[in-house]
Amino acid sequence: MTDVTFLASAALPVVIVDDHSIFRSGLRAELDSGIDVRGEAATVDDAIALVIELQPRVVLLDVHLPGGRGGGGAEVIRDAAPAAPNTLFLALSVSDAAEDVVSVIRAGARGYITKSASGAEVSTAARRVAEGDAVFSPKLAGFVLDAFGAVAGETAIATEELDRLSAREQQVMRLIARGYAYKEVAGSLFISPKTVETHVSAVLRKLQLSSRHELTAWALERKLL
Amino acid sequence: MTDVTFLASAALPVVIVDDHSIFRSGLRAELDSGIDVRGEAATVDDAIALVIELQPRVVLLDVHLPGGRGGGGAEVIRDAAPAAPNTLFLALSVSDAAEDVVSVIRAGARGYITKSASGAEVSTAARRVAEGDAVFSPKLAGFVLDAFGAVAGETAIATEELDRLSAREQQVMRLIARGYAYKEVAGSLFISPKTVETHVSAVLRKLQLSSRHELTAWALERKLL
DNA sequence: GAAACCATCGGGGATCACCCTGATTGCACC
DNA sequence: GGTGCAATCAGGGTGATCCCCGATGGTTTC
Numbered sequence: 001m002t003d004v005t006f007l008a009s010a011a012l013p014v015v016i017v018d019d020h021s022i023f024r025s026g027l028r029a030e031l032d033s034g035i036d037v038r039g040e041a042a043t044v045d046d047a048i049a050l051v052i053e054l055q056p057r058v059v060l061l062d063v064h065l066p067g068g069r070g071g072g073g074a075e076v077i078r079d080a081a082p083a084a085p086n087t088l089f090l091a092l093s094v095s096d097a098a099e100d101v102v103s104v105i106r107a108g109a110r111g112y113i114t115k116s117a118s119g120a121e122v123s124t125a126a127r128r129v130a131e132g133d134a135v136f137s138p139k140l141a142g143f144v145l146d147a148f149g150a151v152a153g154e155t156a157i158a159t160e161e162l163d164r165l166s167a168r169e170q171q172v173m174r175l176i177a178r179g180y181a182y183k184e185v186a187g188s189l190f191i192s193p194k195t196v197e198t199h200v201s202a203v204l205r206k207l208q209l210s211s212r213h214e215l216t217a218w219a220l221e222r223k224l225l
Numbered sequence: 226m227t228d229v230t231f232l233a234s235a236a237l238p239v240v241i242v243d244d245h246s247i248f249r250s251g252l253r254a255e256l257d258s259g260i261d262v263r264g265e266a267a268t269v270d271d272a273i274a275l276v277i278e279l280q281p282r283v284v285l286l287d288v289h290l291p292g293g294r295g296g297g298g299a300e301v302i303r304d305a306a307p308a309a310p311n312t313l314f315l316a317l318s319v320s321d322a323a324e325d326v327v328s329v330i331r332a333g334a335r336g337y338i339t340k341s342a343s344g345a346e347v348s349t350a351a352r353r354v355a356e357g358d359a360v361f362s363p364k365l366a367g368f369v370l371d372a373f374g375a376v377a378g379e380t381a382i383a384t385e386e387l388d389r390l391s392a393r394e395q396q397v398m399r400l401i402a403r404g405y406a407y408k409e410v411a412g413s414l415f416i417s418p419k420t421v422e423t424h425v426s427a428v429l430r431k432l433q434l435s436s437r438h439e440l441t442a443w444a445l446e447r448k449l450l
Numbered sequence: 451g452a453a454a455c456c457a458t459c460g461g462g463g464a465t466c467a468c469c470c471t472g473a474t475t476g477c478a479c480c
Numbered sequence: 481g482g483t484g485c486a487a488t489c490a491g492g493g494t495g496a497t498c499c500c501c502g503a504t505g506g507t508t509t510c
Contacts (some may be wrong), residue, residue, distance in 0.1 A: 452492105
């Protein structure tokens with residue numbers, strides 16, 4: 001999609017949600033001609049009703065909002081999105097605190113920019129969200145990418161301590177760490193509970209742990225489960 | 226930062242890395258005047274050397290590349306980035322496979338767009354990367370956001386369930402999840418082991434867990450320890 | 451072929467974990 | 481002033497956990 005087809009297409013219908021009326025009117029004035037502000041709301045409840053009524057393409061959504069059940073912008077997304085399937089949400093906030101970003105992104109926002117952005121930048125961001133893009137302020141980009149990298153790269157590596165356990169001991173260890181009782185482990189490995197006991201003792205001794213609870217924590221830390 | 230100051234600033238110095246010469250020349254021709262292509266490379270080794278030599282602001286980097294140790298674009302980032310601290314990498318690829326995206330993002334790329342993008346789109350993406358933004362194609366935006374939500378959201382959800390526990394119960398829960406025995410918890414909180422038992426029972430019931438092992442796993446998953 | 455593991459099994463016993471049914475105090479809400 | 485909840489504690493019980501002591505047979509290693 002090129003800029004030409006873009007400018008030639010109809011203006012982008014948006015709704016502004018923010019509890020500060022001065023900010024709303026400033027934003028309305030600063031947005032460029034490619035953005036068509038269809039409505040405004042100042043509280044969680046008003047915003048939900050307005051979004052469902054107007055079905056805008058994009059909602060410019062403040063993160064901190066009064067009303068509703070105190071969920072702020074995230075609550076608006078959760079409640080309005082099911083009834084507005086073609087609406088996308090772009091979070092606007094003065095804050096770049098991790099918990100704010102997390103809550104709205106999890107709720108389904110397609111972007112997050114700070115209020116220090118200019119009208120032109122917000123306009124561009126709204127269009128990009130409408131195109132399906134994810135938009136983040138420079139400050140947050142690194143944060144999001146780090147989190148993404150963390151979830152994508154969780155492949156635990158070699159553990160020298162693990163090598164000290166025999167194959168059977170490792171097998172028993174994994175089951176014990178998952179919380180299975182001696183009897184259950186015995187049943188699933190077709191051996192006696194007493195044998196399981198012996199293996200567990202060996203595992204605890206070799207790993208210098210003192211209980212199966214520590215074993216669970218040990219295994220979880222190393223992502224062995 | 227407005228568009229005006231942007232256009233007024235010097236052209237953005239970039240390097241193109243791709244093993245297809247036709248694509249390189251097409252990209253060079255299609256990029257707008259705000260982009261200054263300083264050089265091109267076709268292999269991993271050439272790319273590393275060129276990036277270190279020219280220190281461009283942005284590298285337009287193909288994901289699949291011959292040469293090096295077979296690491297493709299990710300290898301270029303890993304080897305060149307330490308010696309080019311002010312250089313940012315924007316991945317370009319025909320593929321939108323998860324593993325390709327993951328490898329270059331983990332290596333440190335600040336964006337990932339598919340080769341179906343127009344020259345204007347690549348130009349804009351390069352400028353946005355230079356500003357510190359994270360750029361993703363629409364197709365990938367959802368993928369990245371999902372992954373982000375997955376890793377970042379558990380802390381948010383945990384608080385909801387956590388609120389169902391009284392202050393004292395949370396206190397006991399943390400100690401139990403760390404593997405302390407009833408007696409130890411009792412000693413450190415100056416209450417009777419029997420009271421600890423009562424609290425633990427309440428915690429397990431409220432969280433719908435059946436043993437302290439599950440509690441340990443529950444707490445670790447939510448990074449409460 | 452002895453030494454060093456590994457895997458298998460058992461008895462006995464001390465402690466721990468978990469559940470049940472109680473109880474008391476204090477605090478807040480209506 | 482009753483109703484509810486959080487926090488404290490107790491008795492009694494069942495089963496699980498963990499350690500001690502053993503044992504047998506198999507493989508690998510030197």
